[in-house]
Amino acid sequence: MYFRRKFIAMRIFYAIAFLLMLLVGGKVSAQIRATTAAGNKVLLFPNGTWKYDEGQTIIDTLPNPNPQPQQAAVAPAPAAKQASWSMKIDSSRVDSTLKVQIIDVSSPRLARFFGEEKGRMRCSAECVNEKGVISIRLEWAAAVGDANRYFGFMRDVKDVTFVLASGQELKFQYNPGFKDHFFDNYNISYYNGSVTLTKNEIGALLSSPVVRIDMDWKKAPEEYDVKDTEYFMNNLPKVL
Known part of the structure; x- marks a missing residue:
């Protein structure tokens, strides 16, 4: 009878330990890595919170407050060419x-x-x-x-x-x-x-x-x- 109770207690112990491992593993796996549309890497958590991944800071990812407008490339104007005339002139006339x-x-x-x-x-x-x-x-x-x-x-x-x-x-x-x-x-x-x-x-x-x-x-x-x-x-x- 004693051994039977001990065997049941051991099974319960292992079952609890297995459940704890599942919970811990589930918590770890719940940390989802994602990339935002702006190209920032973040970690998402089940409770709706998040943080930047790989040491990025908010300052690094904020948009530039003074963006420089991009100027369209303008092709250089062709250089004006002076007409050069070649003609035969009668030097004996x-x-x-x-x-x-x-x-x-x-x-x-x-x-x-x-x-x-x-x-x-x-x-x-x-x-x-x-x-x-x-x-x-x-x-x-x-x-x-x-x-x-x-x-x-x-x-x-x-x-x-x-x-x-x-x-x-x-x-x-x-x-x-x-x-x-x-x-x-x-x-x-x-x-x-x-x-x-x-x-x-x-x-x-x-x-x-x-x-x-x-x-x-x-x-x-x-x-x-x-x-x-x-x-x-x-x-x-x-x-x-």
Whole structure:
């Protein structure tokens, strides 16, 4: 009888011990490792509590209070390329085109004194090849006896600018020898000068009409609209 009771007591002891092991094992297994949407590793417990895993702190996982905005990458703009023209020019040729009037407009300065009709500025042009040197001759005419009184003495080399329809501007300096001629008896003044062209300038004039010519008179510059805008496109090839 004694041994039977002892045997039953031992079975009860082992059963209690087994239950305790199950409870302890269940408690340990209840600690679930998980990863949040923000990438933080945490331990979850059955009672609804949690803590950060692997030594992470709250400070480490808080969002940056001053996030830096990400700037979209901008592709660099392609570098502007200057047109380079290659053309054959006859270096043995001496020739010029006919002189053609390309400007006939009111001069703002002359119109103040003589009105719109009498105060006009006219300009004629011709293209020239002198043994491979390509140039443009310009002859300005004003209906006054001594235009220097209104435009100033032009003995110094001055600038003239061709404005193309493409928006490009070709700025030249007159070659030495710019001349003026005054005819008081006929009430007219002439200015004659020439500019030399590079191959790139020739190419630009062949590719786009000239819509305006700006003359740098000594007293005051003036701008003149060109009436025969395609004159250089049509006539430069004749002397090349």
